[in-house]
Amino acid sequence: MLEAVEQELKRQVARLNHPSARLFQEMLAYHMGWSGEGAGREAGGKRIRPMLLLLTTAGCGADWLPALPAAAAIELVHNFSLVHDDIQDRSEKRRGRTTVWKRWGMAQGINVGDALFVLAMQAILDVSHHYDASTAVRAAGILHRGCLDLTRGQFLDISYEKRQDLTIEDYWPMIEGKTAALLAAATQLGAILAGAEEERQGQYRLFGERLGLAFQVLDDMLGLWGDEALTGKSNAGDLVEGKNSLPILYGMARKGRFAQRWARGGVCPEEASELAQVLREEGAYDFCQREAQRLTHQALEALQHARPQGEAGKALEALARKLLKRQS
């Protein structure tokens, strides 16, 4: 299935083929992990969203092959957002490789993201080759909604910068947009293309959404207290860059020792490990753990209600459990 996703992604990106734009294609292929220094499976990321989509289609008892363009579409949207996110955050590394904007400049970076977005829009309508046109329009509508939520989450994330008055209530709408929206779209799309009835679609959508929220909370925890050898990134990063992560927002709202230090700004890498410890002592770790468990429970409950079938059903649950127990 993963191989089929990769082939479909390549087929979609090949739309860009044009004699005058070889370097342009190369930029996209580089970001997707297919070419350039450090290319390979790792460089492309986990392809979680397309896998969730296809497993949902299969879990509803339908053939997943015709859903491939939708799977590619959701992964292309995800990658468009990563390329722009790296520019917005001025991140120089992504999956251990130099980011697109760092390599070819900010202007080309913005344009590469834009092209990935267009390709995603073309991919989703390719489902009209196997399903009727009204299903294609509906599927595109779901993806568009996810994309709009994504930009809203991104707006919130950027607008939170340098704010000292954030609370935990500010966290959820941000990650609902930034992380959960696309996972919710993935599982809903999978169910729609399988022809599942409305209520079941809703359960799958809820499963994707709660999984996305739990996923992000865990990501935030790993960013502060993860095993650096496994996560492959420094535990100082989120503190130094001032990321709006759940433990940090929890600490700000607690108004204790962490909040006092945080308000002064400019955390340096050397004091990060102590600050992470302060956060743990103030209860941030336990709080995040409880939230992650609550959301995971909701996700698995929604999945149970959706009654996924056969091998795909088991794989879906296994994928969810694996994502939520991951160390990297």
Added chain:
Amino acid sequence: MLEAVEQELKRQVARLNHPSARLFQEMLAYHMGWSGEGAGREAGGKRIRPMLLLLTTAGCGADWLPALPAAAAIELVHNFSLVHDDIQDRSEKRRGRTTVWKRWGMAQGINVGDALFVLAMQAILDVSHHYDASTAVRAAGILHRGCLDLTRGQFLDISYEKRQDLTIEDYWPMIEGKTAALLAAATQLGAILAGAEEERQGQYRLFGERLGLAFQVLDDMLGLWGDEALTGKSNAGDLVEGKNSLPILYGMARKGRFAQRWARGGVCPEEASELAQVLREEGAYDFCQREAQRLTHQALEALQHARPQGEAGKALEALARKLLKRQS
């Protein structure tokens, strides 16, 4: 018709309405010319693309009202590209007002462009409310093709920076993507939604494309030799910023006095008027004039073959002639 376009644009952008994102909406409304300092009709631009689309639909003898979402979609795509273009060029002014990125920062600017793009994709599928789903899928396909051409043109434009070996052959694929692609999509969409037969669609598409090319050549001429009081911008801009305009590429290819000065780089505003004069003496003005006339002729010929009807048909020709004789 212009008022209807404006209302439809507002209706489409209202999709963003969300209690957590008031400032986000404001950013989009500001760019569209609806709010903030200097708001008003002028601030929104000429709305040429949606007008071309609707006049084409009407010129084919069909009702233009149901085509409004497509008209809004094409204008939203155009505006997405302007917001990103301003960041890529680091332009601080657009239609006499501070650009979005300059006002709210680069990160928000990228995100505003992204949101306009998503809204465009939602708008084009709204045609499914009045036409059948397969027409909506076809219409979206035309728009997507235009968008992909747009990113390809943008790639070329950025990659031409600092190159000294450009020729006039490098110019056409760039403006085919940057300017002509969306105008071609506008007229083709107008014809498709009117239910025009294939051949007529092709003529309308060709009309839009040639009009777009002529439009850009004229724009480039006005950028060097226009009446500054009418164009509202300095004739030094393109030379100082090193824009890949047709007169400049012509001058580079001539390898005369202009090319020698150009190769040394760093043109300052004070010498711009003399350099523009050198270009004129080397034949750039006459060359561009001939190209603009050739393309205009092709555009009007295609329009004639498309046999537009009634008032809208006359308005279409008048709009084309007006655009091609404009001084600003």
